[in-house]
Amino acid sequence: MNSMIRVLKLFFLGLFFVSCQSPKQSKPNVVLILVDDMGWTDLGSFGSDLYQSPNIDALASEGLMFTNSYSSCTVCSPTRASIVTGKYPARLHVTDWIEGHKYPWEKLSVPDWTMYLEDEEYTIAEAFKDAGYTTAHFGKWHLGEKEENWPENHGFDLNFGGWKKGAPNRNKDIGSNGYFSPYGNPRLEDGPKDEYLTERLSNEVVNYIDKNNEKPFFINFWLYNVHTPLQAKQEKIEKYKSLIDSTARHQNATYAAMVEHTDDAVGKIIAKLKEKGLYDNTIILFSSDNGGLIGKSKRTVTNNAPLKTGKGDIYEGGVRIPTILYAPQYKLGGKEVDVPIISMDYYPTLMDLAGITTNKTKAQTVDGKSLMPIIETNSSINREAMYWHYPHYHQEGGVPYSSIRFKDFKLIQNFQNNTYELYDLKKDIGETNNVLESHADEFKIMKNKLEAWRTSVDAQYASENQNFNKKLQHKKRSN
Secondary structure, three states: OHHHHHHHHHHHHHHHHHHHHOOOOOOOEEEEEEEOOOOOOOOHHHOOOOOOOHHHHHHHHHOEEEOOEEOOOOOHHHHHHHHHHOOOHHHHOOOOOOOOOOOOOOOEEOOOOOOOOOOOOOOHHHHHHHOOOEEEEEEOOOOOOOHHHOHHHOOOOEEEOOOOOOOOOEEOOOOEEOOEOOOOEOOEOOOOOOOEHHHHHHHHHHHHHHHOOOOOEEEEEEOOOOOOOOOOOHHHHHHHHOOOOOOOOOOOHHHHHHHHHHHHHHHHHHHHHHHOOOHHHEEEEEEEOOOOOOOOOOOOOOOOOOOOOOOOOOOHHHHEOOEEEEOOOOOOOOEEEOOOEEHHHHHHHHHHHHOOOOHHHHHOOOOOOOOHHHHHHOOOOOOOOEEEEEOOOOOOOOOOEEEEEEOOEEEEEEOOOOEEEEEEOOOOOOOOOOOOOOOHHHHHHHHHHHHHHHHHOOOOOOEEOOOOOHHHOOOOOOO
16 A cells, blocks of 8 residues: 555656646747858768767757758858848848958959848748747847847847857957957846856856746857857867877867867757757757858868868858758658758748748748758758859958859859859769860750849849959958
8 A cells, every 4th residue: 555655656746747847838949050150061970070069969860960951151141141031142132241341452343232131021030929939049140230130120039149240259449358258249248257158158048948938939049159269268179189180181179179169058958958848849950151161371260171162152161061950740860861951941941840820921032942841751842943142252262153053063153254163063072073064054054044043033243343453353351
């Protein structure tokens, strides 16, 4: 009899514990994690031979790993705009990082492009908010100079750390110190001296989850990591200095430490979700805003090999990124997916996974494609091609271009020299062999498609520069 009573007590105690830990909402929560400047091979699960990312790798083992994933642009702000709207940057006219560079001596003049996210855009945060979600943004925003363009005015109930800057603030006049407090950020109170920014932001996310789990939540966690300035805690830097092998692809100990800081932040959030009984009801999407920054001589940051070049350039190193999707309602099991996807696909995909449809989203143009066919039936998505358009110059060497990926082929139009390059990515992921002459039919089809697409989105163009100075054309572009 006593044993029976003990069993019953344990049973009802278990029920009580579960009721305290389980979420009261049935709609899935969503956490969208965006890393800044993380390259395609900058995670252990994506092939790094130095960087350690056990928490993100564990997430990948439970979700889908997209190995043919692309950013909507080779730089940050346009990709970010495309993620929150589901539209091509060219359609939004947000085509460079805000505020960009003009390089007035170059051969072409950049267009008068839009340096903020328009009020009329119906963002993913607004869609989730209208569906009954609480919404919060943590970290980098970089979608407008004025406060009216910041997260709290684009659908987010709360904003921790999102403002005009695209990198941690380093300003001697106000004492800000990049990744270490004081931050000099009007949307993030300073912490104790030398507090690390990524730890602080992840702590804010964890606190938010602790206090806001009665209703479903949409969390935008956009890290400043691993953008320059390269800064990390010294103990992590020393750890990687001791691990570097001279034959390894990745060689930067500080950058490796920043990747680990990123992984720690993701791990902390996942641990909190599990502690609160929310992990099995939370969709997590992890990605990057563009390819890895290679850097110039004497300041090499990362290495995107076997991909060509990096951030700021249209070659694969500038746009191919790591993307992971964890959707607990589906048994995805760490499968690698080679179907090409692009950043603006996140908007319709997360909406579909959460079961959200609104008249506003139906009425506005959404260029992204839902990935539900891949998730549900392992089939492809109905997309003819993917496009990029960048009528700007970039300090890492990029010039005005347009590009299209059609099937396994990628066509690049260089406006600076009025030339074309065509690559068969299935055979040549490093883009070393221009097959333009041997694939005239593919070139003609893709050229026509690219021109038609630019017209359809009202793309802006760089124009002839009347003040072009050939002597200064190759002048060093500074960050």
